Amino acid sequence: MNRLILWFVGLMPKKIQSFYFKHEEVLLYIFYGGLTTVVSFITKLVPLYLANKEAMGDFYTVYSAGCAVFSWICAVTFAFFTNRAYVFKSTAKTRKAFWMEFINFYIGRLASLGIDTLLTAVFIGWLRWSAFWVTLAAQIIILIINYVISKVFVFKETENKS
Numbered sequence: 455m456n457r458l459i460l461w462f463v464g465l466m467p468k469k470i471q472s473f474y475f476k477h478e479e480v481l482l483y484i485f486y487g488g489l490t491t492v493v494s495f496i497t498k499l500v501p502l503y504l505a506n507k508e509a510m511g512d513f514y515t516v517y518s519a520g521c522a523v524f525s526w527i528c529a530v531t532f533a534f535f536t537n538r539a540y541v542f543k544s545t546a547k548t549r550k551a552f553w554m555e556f557i558n559f560y561i562g563r564l565a566s567l568g569i570d571t572l573l574t575a576v577f578i579g580w581l582r583w584s585a586f587w588v589t590l591a592a593q594i595i596i597l598i599i600n601y602v603i604s605k606v607f608v609f610k611e612t613e614n615k616s
Contacts, residue, residue, distance in 0.1 A: 456540050459485070479541060483601055486536040493532045498525035526567070534559045542609035555608055562603035566596045 459482075463474045474481060501521045507514050534556060538544045546552050570592050577588040 456482070480601070482541045483537070483604075484597075486533070486541055487597065489536065490529050490533040494525050494529035497528040498522060530560060530563045533563075537604055538609065542604060544609050545611070558608045559604065562600065562608060565603070566599050569599065570596055 463471055466474070498521050501524070502518060505514065505517060510517055537559070538546075538555060544555060546555055573588065573592045573595070577583045577592075578585050
C-alpha cells in the first residue's frame with residue numbers, strides 16, 4: 455500500500471511532495487485511520503443489516519452491542535498491524551517485543567475508549583450538549599491521544615527491540 459502512496463505522491467508537484475515527506479508519519483496515521491474507520495463500519499453494519507430485528511426481539515439490543523464490540527476489536531486489530539508496519543515502522547523482532555507492542559496498543563485504545571465514553575456521558579448525557587459536536591470534538595481529541603500513545607508508549611524506538 456505504501457508503494458502505491460509513494461507512487462501517487464511522486465506524481466504531485468514538488469511542494470506537495472516536500473510537505474508529504476516532512477509530515478509522512480502523521481499523514482499515514484490519518485490515512486490508515488480512515489481505513490480503520492472503514493473496517494469499523496463494515497464489521498459493525500454488515501452483521502446489523504443481516505440480522506432479523508423482528509425475529510430477535512429483545513435480544514437485538516444485546517446483539518447490537520455485541521456487534522459494536524466485535525467492530526471495535528476488528529478495527530483496533532487492523533489499526534495495530536497497519537500502524538506497526540506502515541506508520542511507525544516498528545523494528546521489534548522478538549516475540550516478546552511484538553506482544554508488548556500489541557498489549558500496550560490495546561491498553562492505549564481501551565484508555566481512549568474510556569475517555570470517549572466519559573466525554574459522551576458528561577457532555578451529551580449529563581450536560582445535553584449537541585451529540586454531533588461533542589462526538590466530533592471527542593474524535594479529534596481521541597485521534598491525538600491515540601497518536602501520542604502509539605508514538606510515545608507503544609512503538610517507541612528502544613535498543614531492546616532486537
